[in-house]
Amino acid sequence: MSNRIDVKKTYKLFINGAFPRTESGRTYEVKSAKGIFIANPCLASRKDLKDAVVAARAAQSGWNKATAYNKGQILYRIAEMLEGRRAQFVDEIVTSTGVTKIKAEKEVTESVDRLVWYAGWTDKISTLAGALNPVAGPYYNFTIPESMGVIAAVAPETPSLLGLIEAIAPIIVGGNSVVILASTKAPLSAMSFAEVIATSDVPAGVINILTGKKDEIAPWMASHMDIDGFDISGLSAKKHGELKIAGAQNLKRIYSFKSADPGRILAFMENKTVWHPIGL
Amino acid sequence: MEEKLSFEYAPAPESRAVVSIKPKYGHFIGGKFVAGSKHFPTINPATEEVLSQIALAGKSEVDAAVKAARKAYTTTWSKMSGKERGKYLFRIARIMQERAREFAVLETLDNGKPIRESRDVDVPLAAAHFFYHAGWADKLEYAGLGTTPKPHGVAGQIIPWNFPLLMLAWKVAPALAAGNTVVLKPAETTSLTALLFAEVCQQAELPAGVVNIVTGDGTTGALIVNHPGIDKIAFTGSTEVGKIIARAVAPTHKSVTLELGGKAANIVFDDAAIDEAVEGIVNGIFFNQGHVCCAGSRLLLQESIEDEFLEKLKIRMAKIRVGDPMDKNTDLGAINSKEQLLKIAELSATGDSEGAQRWSTPCDLPSKGFWFAPTIFTGVTQAHRIAREEIFGPVLSVLTFRTPQEAIDKANNTPFGLSAGIWSEKGSKVLWSSQQLRAGVIWANTFNKFDPTSPFGGYKESGWGREGGRHGLSAYLKGVSHE
Numbered sequence: 001m002s003n004r005i006d007v008k009k010t011y012k013l014f015i016n017g018a019f020p021r022t023e024s025g026r027t028y029e030v031k032s033a034k035g036i037f038i039a040n041p042c043l044a045s046r047k048d049l050k051d052a053v054v055a056a057r058a059a060q061s062g063w064n065k066a067t068a069y070n071k072g073q074i075l076y077r078i079a080e081m082l083e084g085r086r087a088q089f090v091d092e093i094v095t096s097t098g099v100t101k102i103k104a105e106k107e108v109t110e111s112v113d114r115l116v117w118y119a120g121w122t123d124k125i126s127t128l129a130g131a132l133n134p135v136a137g138p139y140y141n142f143t144i145p146e147s148m149g150v151i152a153a154v155a156p157e158t159p160s161l162l163g164l165i166e167a168i169a170p171i172i173v174g175g176n177s178v179v180i181l182a183s184t185k186a187p188l189s190a191m192s193f194a195e196v197i198a199t200s201d202v203p204a205g206v207i208n209i210l211t212g213k214k215d216e217i218a219p220w221m222a223s224h225m226d227i228d229g230f231d232i233s234g235l236s237a238k239k240h241g242e243l244k245i246a247g248a249q250n251l252k253r254i255y256s257f258k259s260a261d262p263g264r265i266l267a268f269m270e271n272k273t274v275w276h277p278i279g280l
Numbered sequence: 281m282e283e284k285l286s287f288e289y290a291p292a293p294e295s296r297a298v299v300s301i302k303p304k305y306g307h308f309i310g311g312k313f314v315a316g317s318k319h320f321p322t323i324n325p326a327t328e329e330v331l332s333q334i335a336l337a338g339k340s341e342v343d344a345a346v347k348a349a350r351k352a353y354t355t356t357w358s359k360m361s362g363k364e365r366g367k368y369l370f371r372i373a374r375i376m377q378e379r380a381r382e383f384a385v386l387e388t389l390d391n392g393k394p395i396r397e398s399r400d401v402d403v404p405l406a407a408a409h410f411f412y413h414a415g416w417a418d419k420l421e422y423a424g425l426g427t428t429p430k431p432h433g434v435a436g437q438i439i440p441w442n443f444p445l446l447m448l449a450w451k452v453a454p455a456l457a458a459g460n461t462v463v464l465k466p467a468e469t470t471s472l473t474a475l476l477f478a479e480v481c482q483q484a485e486l487p488a489g490v491v492n493i494v495t496g497d498g499t500t501g502a503l504i505v506n507h508p509g510i511d512k513i514a515f516t517g518s519t520e521v522g523k524i525i526a527r528a529v530a531p532t533h534k535s536v537t538l539e540l541g542g543k544a545a546n547i548v549f550d551d552a553a554i555d556e557a558v559e560g561i562v563n564g565i566f567f568n569q570g571h572v573c574c575a576g577s578r579l580l581l582q583e584s585i586e587d588e589f590l591e592k593l594k595i596r597m598a599k600i601r602v603g604d605p606m607d608k609n610t611d612l613g614a615i616n617s618k619e620q621l622l623k624i625a626e627l628s629a630t631g632d633s634e635g636a637q638r639w640s641t642p643c644d645l646p647s648k649g650f651w652f653a654p655t656i657f658t659g660v661t662q663a664h665r666i667a668r669e670e671i672f673g674p675v676l677s678v679l680t681f682r683t684p685q686e687a688i689d690k691a692n693n694t695p696f697g698l699s700a701g702i703w704s705e706k707g708s709k710v711l712w713s714s715q716q717l718r719a720g721v722i723w724a725n726t727f728n729k730f731d732p733t734s735p736f737g738g739y740k741e742s743g744w745g746r747e748g749g750r751h752g753l754s755a756y757l758k759g760v761s762h763e
Contacts, residue, residue, distance in 0.1 A: 128424070129424075131735075131749060131750060131751070133731065133733040133734045133735070133749055134733050135729070135731035135733055135734050136408065136731055136733075137729070137731070139726065139729060141731070141733075141734050143734070143735045143749060143751060148739075228740070240530075240531075241530050241531030241532075242530075242531075244526070244527075244530030244531070245527045245530040245531070247526075247530075248523050248526035248527045248530065249523070250695070250740070250741060251519075251522065251523065251526060251538070251540075251740070251741045251743070251744065253744065270720065270739050271720065271735055271737070271746050271751050272714075272719070272720060272721075272722060272739075273720065273721050273722070273734055273735050273736065273749075274714045274722045274724060275721075275722070275723045275724065275726055275729050275734070276710065276724045276725060276726070277725055277726050
């Protein structure tokens with residue numbers, strides 16, 4: 001073992017179900033908590049973001065059309081795949097963040113459990129948030145939550161895996177597709193998570209993951225006219241105002257979240273009300 | 281078809297004796313009417329008669345209103361039980377019902393809409409909104425926002441001129457039921473029914489400062505939006521102003537709901553009940569002179585029925601009675617303002633210059649006031665301005681399609697997403713279409729229906745949030761996980 005030269009992984013982006021390098025050719029250096037070189041992940045460009053949004057837009061209606069049962073099984077499948085690769089994720093978290101193995105194990109466990117929790121929401125959220133409205137007239141009238149479209153997100157720096165999953169899961173439960181920027185300092189588990197997604201029957205383009213700088217990519221996400229919503233929980237509150245100003249150009253729904261609850265799913269869903277007359 | 285139908289109706293004017301309009305109004309702050317400093321006239325758009333002088337609120341008046349609202353919130357309204365708050369709302373609903381005719385006449389005089397509509401739609405629905413929300417006041421813990429949902433505090437509310445009293449009710453009723461106090465600004469051209477509503481608040485003995493009404497123009501609105509003493513902004517109006525508000529509040533902690541513009545597609549499939557669909561299209565675009573954010577302003581006709589449908593539509597349109605809004609037989613009243621009339625005329629002119637074919641009903645328009653004959657444009661393409669921009673007038677753009685998917689693609693090809701209509705006798709096609717359409721309100725085999733229990737609001741650039749129902753109530757409560 002000791003004399004073997006190990007085979008290191010090239011960390012790339014995850015766009016439309018494939019693992020391209022950034023078109024810009026830019027990378028940045030990621031070091032371990034102890035200062036040792038780990039990898040040169042991609043420094044995603046504005047063009048990479050555009051490509052990811054194109055893929056996300058193309059994938060969204062198909063994902064939205066999948067039955068709630070099917071979506072739930074796919075989310076559960078992601079949890080299954082992650083569970084099977086626990087050791088790898090624990091190693092990566094320990095290496096890149098310097099936390100203890102126990103703490104890293106806890107983060108991976110919570111990540112798996114959070115996916116299972118969200119998997120169960122796909123076929124319950126409409127029941128919870130929908131309504132049959134008793135209008136004063138001979139009309140059948142109901143309100144249901146529907147997918148919003150393409151949602152961008154910035155994952156928090158830490159916890160790098162759990163934070164990423166906590167952002168992705170509620171967005172896709174709602175039938176949306178997502179383009180997410182991973183933790184800048186600890187992007188390894190995000191890119192390994194892309195491999196989990198790639199083997200979980202998630203249709204290509206539904207989840208797209210970029211690595212790079214928040215200060216570059218977040219404003220591009222905020223001003224992109226084909227992004228419908230933006231989860232900015234992973235960004236400092238000081239940045240929220242300017243991003244919301246940029247997002248007003250297409251009245252993007254921009255939110256930050258404090259906890260995992262059904263409100264997080266519903267934030268990126270639109271309520272649709274349908275009327276139809278009742279009569280002979 | 282071109283012959284003028286001579287179906288004579290004897291005039292049936294509603295009496296205006298039921299209203300007494302003061303020559304000059306102030307603001308309603310802290311439960312009292314206070315004199316304004318500057319004034320501007322409000323006119324009857326059907327006659328150009330000056331009805332009264334309306335006060336223009338500046339910084340000091342807005343400050344005073346916000347201060348009164350804050351005081352009422354901290355000392356009275358937030359301490360009162362939901363049960364008691366609800367009783368005030370029930371009282372308001374009942375008084376509005378009692379004074380319904382007065383409200384309807386005043387609305388028609390100030391706005392120009394037909395008395396038939398103010399009497400049968402605006403005022404009864406406004407009262408119904410108060411009655412509905414009254415019942416929520418003591419049931420907020422069941423609204424799905426946690427066991428202890430909290431109001432925001434002071435809500436700043438800015439409403440448009442197309443449904444002045446109804447939009448007031450959509451804003452004030454849920455705000456008060458949830459426990460907020462309000463500073464409301466009616467639109468510049470239609471302040472009178474809001475000021476009459478202030479009298480209703482007095483008659484209901486609503487605690488001073490719970491509802492404050494300041495009148496004025498966009499400058500007054502901006503003072504409210506930017507006021508640091510306001511916790512929540514609710515706005516109904518244009519998408520352009522909605523974006524300005526979104527930017528203004530972005531760096532603050534103010535919560536915002538926006539109900540903005542639309543360019544709704546009203547889709548008629550070849551299997552629709554044609555006569556019903558014709559009625560629905562007419563209602564969809566000519567209700568309230570087309571001054572409706574959710575108006576069905578784009579008719580999407582299946583190509584195979586185009587000729588038959590347009591012929592029937594023109595026959596029906598020729599029967600629309602345009603004229604004196606106070607006449608109970610009138611279908612289409614006055615355009616609300618000279619400014620709006622110019623905007624409608626200008627956008628319609630682009631329909632001509634961009635190559636669409638205009639047809640207007642052969643009706644006589646009154647010599648005074650602001651009028652626009654019911655108009656349709658055929659041969660409209662998706663690139664035409666009249667297919668993309670909100671005209672907010674009695675102007676319908678007609679496009680055609682061949683397949684259901686093409687209809688959906690065209691319907692969704694807009695930055696707006698407020699409403700849409702579907703006409704088909706086939707249930708599965710109606711449900712399929714309602715799923716595909718990217719809009720907050722879908723009317724299938726009906727159009728322009730509203731109810732306090734029914735959430736209303738838009739996708740995309742048509743706004744943020746809903747009004748009506750449990751979903752609308754949540755806009756006035758904290759308790760959701762995001763900000």
